[in-house]
Amino acid sequence: MDIISFLGTVALIHCAFYFTDQFLKSCMNVPYLYFLENVGVTVKPLQIHWFTTAFNRSVNKWTLWRPRFFKIWFTIGAVVVLTLLLPTIILLISGLVNHWRPSADPTVAPLQPMVPGINIPVKEFPYYFLTILVASIIHEIGHAIAAVKEDVHVNGFGFLLLFILPGAYVDVPTEDIRALSPFRQLKILCAGVWHNVMLAVMALAFGLALPYLLYPLYIHGQGLTVMTLSQDSPARGTTGLEVGDVVTGINRHPVASVAEWNQHLVTTVTSDQIGFCVPESVVHTHDETIHHAFEGADGSVQCCDGDSEAHLCFELKESHEADNGVAAMQPFSCLPARIAVSLSIKTCTTSASCPTDTHCLAPSLRNASRLVQIWRKERNGKSKDDVLYLGPPVYLYHTLSFTSYIPKYPFLPLYWPNSLEIYCDYMVKFSGALAVLNMVPVIYLDGLHGVNGRGISLPHYSVKEGTIL
Helix, strand or coil: CCHHHHHHHHHHHHHHHHHHHHHHHHHCHHHHHHHHHHHCEEEECCEEEEEECCCHHHHHHHHHHCHHHHHHHHHHHHHHHHHHHHHHHHHHHHHHHHHHCCCCCHHHCCCCCCCECCCECHHHHHHHHHHHHHHHHHHHHHHHHHHHHCCCCCCEEEEEEECCEEEEEEECCHHHHHCCCHHHHHHHHCHHHHHHHHHHHHHHHHHHHHHHHCCCCEEEEEEEEEEEECCCCCCCCCCCCCCCCEEEEECCEECCCHHHHHHHHHHHHHCCCCEEEEEHHHHHHHCCCCCCCEECCCCCEECCCCCCCCEEEEEECCCCCCCCCHHHCCCEEEEEHHHHHHCCCCEECCHHHCCCCEEEEEECCCCCCEEEEEEEECCCCCECCCEEEEECCHHHHHHEEEEEEEECCCCCCCHHHHHHHHHHHHHHHHHHHHHHHHCCCCCCCHHHHHHHCCCCCCCCCCCEEECCC
16 A cells, blocks of 8 residues: 555545544534543544543552652653753754755764655554554653652543544643642653653663574574565566575675665665676586677677577676686676576686686676575575576565564464564654654743743643653
8 A cells, every 4th residue: 555545544534533523413412422521532633532531540559659769760860851951952953954954865864754655664554653652652651650759630641643643641730730849840841751761762672682582482693584575576486585485695695684685785786797606617518609699779798599588698707818718718608597606606706706717707687687696595494496586686675575583483473573673663763752852842842841840930821741743
């Protein structure tokens, strides 16, 4: 599903809720309004709100559970948040400056918006939604517990869905907070940001420890397991990749992480086609070069019979004068690709780097096409034939997905570790972003409340702490 279809579907669902709400209000006025009042639900265009007092008793119990711990906890939080306030403002200002004056490498921007369908895959929207919701709830729980700890009554909790963005808030009487001393006010106002900071730290620690925590079930760092393979992927076939294959290398470079795989793909795209040190005996035995070789419009040389799918035209990567003993070699040779690659000694750029009696031969291909050799094995460690992919490497990037975990047992799903990694990654980003944004002294955010809480009266315009990211 593309981003337009996804947003359209969400908008239709919101419209269905809104028009149903309006219809019931007009037809079942009193009973329906009584129901909404008791449940606490409010439906607006592209918005759904729910306010409840069901969690008030639980928050009170949590606060009484370890009163001394929470006193120390929120005192440390107020100090940490105040310490981070100035660096956060500097970070945001530098981000704005970089936005209006982009650097040479825009990927190093410290802060950038994350929008599903733009720089977040639509298929990862459930991770996006859940992490924002959890980060918002943890933020508001921090405010609520800190308020109860300082003997401030909490009226209730609210949850909302603003189009595709979830959020939460806690209703705390502003007058009760103003009656506290400045530092006690700060402990309440900084609690949400403090909880987001700690949530990001814990998610980061959990993500880093994941390979060790999953060690009894999964092997990590010894290859990439093919997790999904699209139906139209050119890597499919009788000798192609299959879901569950463990990829251990690409173009004879070992890979242990998805980042390494992607980096080698980029190198393959941006570099010339690699050559292979093929023994001279292989060329003499299997060469099927046609006599009327010709150069195509795309710059590739065609020296094989058009009916041969297993053969490729290989170009000698050296001049006749420079290559020792190359007199018996032709500039182009039509060879069976699998035999030539499997019997080659190593990769090369010129014959000068090849051992004696071997020559550097590279496939003569179209501009965007590459011959990519992929090492693989089964999950139980049994070796499998290499995959030889011929075509644009970018298709491999778009039609394959990997996990760096190899299940030790066949009943274990492939996606569990990858899902945990994505959740941790999003939690670090969104919970950290929620902390950063709420530290800014801007209207409706915790930062302004925190600045005003240092002895100046709190603003009169709000009685709720909003945390929509």
